[in-house]
Amino acid sequence: MNRNYVPIEGAYRFWFKELSYNTTKIDLMLLEYVKDCFISSNGGNALIDWTESFKLIKNEITTSRNVANREDAATRCFRVKNFLKILPTYEVLWMRKVWGIPSKKCPRCAIEEETWDHLWICNKNRAGDTESEIFKASLDEVLSQNVDIMDKDQKNQWKEDLWEVAATKSMIMGPENLIREITRGLINEKWWRTCKIRGQCKVLKDIFDVYLKEIQMQIWNRRCVETIESERQLGILKDLKRKKKRVDDGEEMMEKAEGEEKSENKKTRKKIKNIIKINLEENKKDDVFRLGIRDRKSWGSKVISNLVNT
Structure with missing residues (x-):
């Protein structure tokens, strides 16, 4: 490719890589797991710092990329599943037809369905195991380790500012505040x-990292220990849950309906992908000459926003 008859070395290859990058990014945005973060967010996704968010999810705030051990793998596994809302709650296990799961009801409180949101507000959590209390403890812990950055008055003022932001309503998590966003x-x-x-x-990044570690240890891990113990008493063991599948009445009809729905959704996604690809190819070719523009990484988000608004 050239501009004013001056060849631009590697320009076409660079443009094609950017096109492939944004196509892949759009595929991820259209996943059902993150629909609430993009398609149904009413523009709230524009307020999220996705670069730092993915570093937090991938446990790269305080852990180097070169680190590979059991603890890091467990942390990454939890955070990725937590972000996608596919932690093995009873709601998820029921949908997967795991053997021994009688319903979606929480195995601890037996009152509400054990959804992802219910995990953090279940009345069987310990008294101090609330999101706000854990965030407060994480805030105090990290600030006590960083005494040279701020004096006492600055710390107190910063705490007030942080709590003011924490009380702000989230545009992605419905009626919840911004602490619930950090939880995810x-x-x-x-x-x-x-x-x-x-x-x-x-x-602040260290505070978020410590907060997620405490959320995992104090709420999720304890929930798992209590649930495993109650299931063991009922004879529901891990091997049986993995080998057997639950059989429901009218299962064949349901599977047929689900298959038709999946087929229809697949066709819809394919149409959307084709529309987006045409949009990218027709409207973004000139951006090959804008190699230094800061917003070139946000093409995918812009196309999704345009698609939602049409």
């Missing part, structure tokens, strides 16, 4: 506005 691994850009002193951004 999403970092809203509003958090960065409180960082006015050098080093505060790094401290």
